[in-house]
Amino acid sequence: MMEKQLVDNYNTIINNIKTAPKKNGDVIFLAATKTQDAKTINEAIDLGLKYIGENRVQEFLSKNDQINPAAHRHFIGHLQTNKVKDIVGKVELIHSVDSYKLAAEIDRQSKKLGIKTDILLEVNIGAEESKSGFSPSEIQENIVKISSLSSVRIMGLMCIPPICEQKEENRKYFSKMYNIFIDIKSKKIDNSNMVYLSMGMSDDYDVAISEGANIVRIGTALFGKRNYNIL
Numbered sequence: 001m002m003e004k005q006l007v008d009n010y011n012t013i014i015n016n017i018k019t020a021p022k023k024n025g026d027v028i029f030l031a032a033t034k035t036q037d038a039k040t041i042n043e044a045i046d047l048g049l050k051y052i053g054e055n056r057v058q059e060f061l062s063k064n065d066q067i068n069p070a071a072h073r074h075f076i077g078h079l080q081t082n083k084v085k086d087i088v089g090k091v092e093l094i095h096s097v098d099s100y101k102l103a104a105e106i107d108r109q110s111k112k113l114g115i116k117t118d119i120l121l122e123v124n125i126g127a128e129e130s131k132s133g134f135s136p137s138e139i140q141e142n143i144v145k146i147s148s149l150s151s152v153r154i155m156g157l158m159c160i161p162p163i164c165e166q167k168e169e170n171r172k173y174f175s176k177m178y179n180i181f182i183d184i185k186s187k188k189i190d191n192s193n194m195v196y197l198s199m200g201m202s203d204d205y206d207v208a209i210s211e212g213a214n215i216v217r218i219g220t221a222l223f224g225k226r227n228y229n230i231l
Contacts, residue, residue, distance in 0.1 A: 003043060006044060027135070029218060060087065076158075076217055123139055155195050178197065
């Protein structure tokens with residue numbers, strides 16, 4: 001991608017976030033950097049980007065040292081328990097905790113480092129068999145269970161809704177997620193802080209924001225089509 005296109009895309013996203021109606025406070029623009037090289041990511045950081053998120057542990061490790069240390073690092077992809085040791089301590093927030101087993105392993109590895117790791121719990125809001133995550137009906141009981149772990153901090157929820165032809169079709173899923181988020185927040189469960197609701201991507205982030213997202217994960221709308229040559 002030419003630098004001018006990156007500048008134009010960045011400014012468009014910033015403007016769209018600024019003008020979108022909000023119901024859950026300020027919104028974090030997190031760039032989904034999957035398949036993007038360090039040079040491109042650093043150019044976006046130079047424009048003012050503050051948050052980046054990787055989907056794959058190996059790719060994160062291969063690029064991390066080359067990326068401007070000023071950027072806040074998140075992990076947003078599916079995380080296998082055997083990869084937890086490679087990511088804990090290197091990112092500020094793990095978005096995609098989809099089981100008690102994974103949370104327990106993050107807790108175990110965090111204890112080894114003497115740190116607490118902030119996590120979001122993933123909700124399978126569309127009840128899709130192909131996707132991981134807690135069902136809406138079981139999320140609260142799992143928050144209670146996971147909140148007993150001493151070296152993780154639950155900081156909110158995330159979801160990836162079903163693929164829809166029109167972005168407005170996702171509104172019902174975002175609305176349902178926000179209702180779950182608010183309901184859990186009202187319970188004031190120990191070691192559970194409903195601060196972040198991570199939902200919305202390139203095609204629907206404005207809708208997600210209007211329904212309560214305060215972290216949006218944007219890749220294609222910023223960088224253009226993914227460059228799979230980096231893999």
